[in-house]
Amino acid sequence: MTKRQDNAKSADLSGSDSEALKDTGSTLLRLVRRLKGQRIRLSIITASILIYTVLTIWAPLYSAQVVDMLWSSIQAARTQGLPFAITWHNMGSALTHLTVMYIGIWLFYYLQSYLMAVVAETLTLTLRKQISRKLSHLPLRFYDQNKAGEILSRVTSDLDKVSETLQTGLLKLIVAIGTVTGSLVVMFYFSVPLTCIFLASVFLSLLVTKAAATQNLKYASLRQESIGELTGIVEEYYTGRNVIKAYNHEQESLNQVTLAAEKNRIVSQKADFLTHCINPIIRLLTRLSHVVIAVIAGGAILNGTMSVGVVQAFFQYVNQTAEPLTEGAFMINSLQSALASVKRTFDFLDSPEERPDPLHPAELEHANGLVAFEHVSFGYEENQPLMKDISFRAQPGQKIAIVGSTGAGKTTLVNLLMRFYEVNDGTIMVDGVAASEMTRRGLRRNFGMVLQDTWLFGGTIAENIAYGKPQATREEIVAAAKAAKIDYLIRTMPKGYDTVLDNDAANLSVGQRQLLTIARVFLCDPPILILDEATSSVDTRTEMEIGRAMKKLMQGRTSFVIAHRLSTIRDADNILYMENGNIIEQGSHHALLKQKGAYANLYDSQFA
């Protein structure tokens, strides 16, 4: 049963924001739970926000008093015919208080922004670390089913969005809620009609914003679409430019590109215009409301119902409230999409992991190399079995060749041998021990693998060779390189073994990369090998070198060779002929020829 569960379809990464928002509550709760460790920081942030908000509301109120005080002292001085002078009593102390308030605003702004950055980055770092743990516990199936780019965006852009939203969006939102409520209270206290006028204009702006946002979204997606189309066309033309030139299709391709660029121009013009006309319109609405407020406030000053200071402060409140109010909708949107990102990250963390290793695993320090498939059945999809009841045996030191066209299932066999996938039925035995009873680590220690897809990582050549044995000495590394006949080449490089391979090892040819991976296996010295022969992307000479190195590597080891040329496998002890994921024939070269089956057919066609 468990075997089947392991192979059950794992989570699909794709999914839209709206889908991800379905259970916002539980996602939020989970996120909050992860913030527990930062309780102290969060309390300081909360306190800071509180003080900051109070100060930002209080400062204009206080400045209103200052202006009124100023005005009344000036008038008092005038009526008394005395020259006006600023003293500690009439202005100095008040201005000092105001200065202190402003410094407070600055400091608390700094404090909360900085701490929030720490909180957000710490949170994303914890999530990222959990993701990196997850990556090594996911079944291979997950990697085969999801595109690398999608997994990547889970870890980088999604989490970046979360961190950014926490730092700017959330902080802004909380501060805005506080400031807006406080300011509105004071504004209503100053003048109910003026505040109502102000709110009406904000409401209008909101309507405009909302209407524009829907349009905006539409054009943004249209634009994205046309960009995609354009990318498709130019990518295709750049890849096929030799053909375009050879067939004299330059002008026509240029026309196509121009057409796609023109399409994109029209759409992006509209999209950009929409984005950039919302602000002026809102600004216009705000200004018009300012006019109305100014006229009424001016009248109120005339009547003496409002003081200059109050009107001046009222304008300050209008300024600090209008923007957060109109931006509120956007902020909530960005919070929602950040939450969707969080949800996707959690989904990723929740996707099923590999079956855990057995509690009391069988140990196999250095196998002799006896490998046996016993009635093995397997399928990538549960209801589509590929391999049915396969049995074969590889004695220590034997060479097993795997033959078949692309897609015949050679990779499947590697997947099963390395236990990248679990068999559905039957057992794979190594030295008489069932693979499933060992830890994966214990099993894989006995295997060495050289695939055509030569994976090298950004590091020095020495590090790459020592990948399976990080504690190897330089002598061991050089010896392995010599065995793989790559030592000479490495020495011709500017920094020898310390040459850094970057940019996907662009400075090495395919053949050289393969030799490096052979050196890697030499160093590990495993009893069982899985080898993938070089193909046409390597020239004949390098191919011969690789062949020689592989032959040397195979000495005294059980080896499974994925063969592309029939000429190299005639000496194999057993040939597995695969078709449609299944092994349909097996036996030695001569036995298979006598059988006059699929293998014999292929052989005849190649050497007829």
Added chain:
Amino acid sequence: MKLMFRFIKPHWKLCAVTMLMLIIDVTGGLYIPTLAAEMMNQGVLGSSFETLLNTGIKMAIGSLVAGLCAVIGGYTCATLTARIGKDMRVALYESSLKLSVHEFRQFGTASITTRTVSDITNIQTAFISFMQMVVPVPVICVIALALSFRLDTQIGIVLLIAVFIILLLAYFIIKSASPLFKRLQKLLDSMSTVLLENITGVRVIRAFNNELREQERLNVSFATYANTSIKANRKFANLDGLSFFCINFVIISVFWLSGGRIAAGHFQIGDITAVIEYAYLILFFIMMAQMVILTLPRALECCNRIQNVLDYSPEISDPASAQPINNEHSQSDVLVFQNVSFQFPDAEKDTLSNLNFTCRRGETTAIIGGTGSGKSTIASMILRFHDVTEGAILLSGRDIRGMRQEDLRNQLAYVQQKAMLFSGTIAENLRYGKPDATEEELLHAARVAQIDALIRSLPDGLNAFVAQGGTNFSGGQRQRLSIARALVKKPELYLFDDSFSALDFKTDAALRKALTPETKDAAVLIIAQRVSSIRHAQQIIVLNEGTIAGIGTHDQLMKSCSVYREIYESQTREVQNA
């Protein structure tokens, strides 16, 4: 910069209108608080409500004009940006067409695609923000200062000092933040690189039991990123707060100074509001501009990358006057290599040296050799993707450098190793070299190329859909389809560049058999790795390290040419021993 001027130039009127509109909008933005202050003064001084209303109407008109201009400016700005983007894309693509194979490879497909699409999008975004956020800054500073000085010299000086300090702060922020930003970008990239390595190399990682080590490697890069990001944010938080404080300090100074100035009659109480508004507006614009400026280096980088392509002077161009080619099947020597040598511009040694051979009508010439022997370069030179450095290549007796590239390529049918199809239908692809080919011709070519069975099996037959790059077909199918495409063209010379490599031996054999009668009126040049695909050729040229190691038939070469024998044996060794 040069690039931007070049592409703005054709639309300079639009650009001028945009700027004018933005300036009017900004001026309007300053005019409103000026009037509001006036109104407050009128209120304080006890003038009539009508005066107030008059000022109010002036304000409303001002707002409307400014708003209208802003919308128009937004429209022209969007139009301008979109046009520049389109022009750049077309110019870039056109320039790329002129590059030779070698030159193009210096850039690479991925890089040029990025340049054509996202680089230009980046430039557009940056340009539009620059126009909207950075261009108005000097205007707003100058006008606001002028208005303040008009109100009162002392207050003007305070504002001037504040603007100066804020500009200084902005400069400081940009200077210290841009390296941090660059570093963050780099860390983000390296985070992606390590991750991608982990994802693509998952099999190797697990085979070598290195999961924990990789986890550690990832965590280190994550942590570095987090720390740098915190540092950058801390800097910003501090400097932003300081900028705010600066403006607030202006308010305090205005309060402080205004007492004496108002009492002395130089200044009015409502003007305080105006000056505070000016200060806020200036701060707002400078802070926005500073954010835009921080993104500019990236856009400039994009500009440079595009400029590099546009400025590239291609090595190959058509001769000024070229004779048209008369297509007579007269000469039996279709293609002649005369002492041809070739060296890549950045190489020290010749890739090919002193090649002499002739491809004759009705004959198959084959070139064999390992990678690095230079055989693919031969095809490139015949197509004039590269020019010979010495000697000459003659097609129907004429030097190909004296022909227009179009005329030359009209006589060739080229099938490259990495078969490439274009999105559309199969028929469209097959007609690529001969737009007026009949369906009969297409089907015939398909039959020869051993792909007719596949076409028949598709529900839409010849009209079956081909995905971008032909990815909905297998490598072998793509290769056969591109062979069929070449056959439809009926050229003087067929050029098969390792075109049979993805075919299985059976298909390879059948195809070559069917090809012989098909190509009897033309010359055929096959470049190959596999001896089995060429052993029946009338003439085999063995290429070794750029020179001809032997010319002859299979049997002759087996006797006389050791390089050929070595290749042959490496491919069939065990068979011979059996």
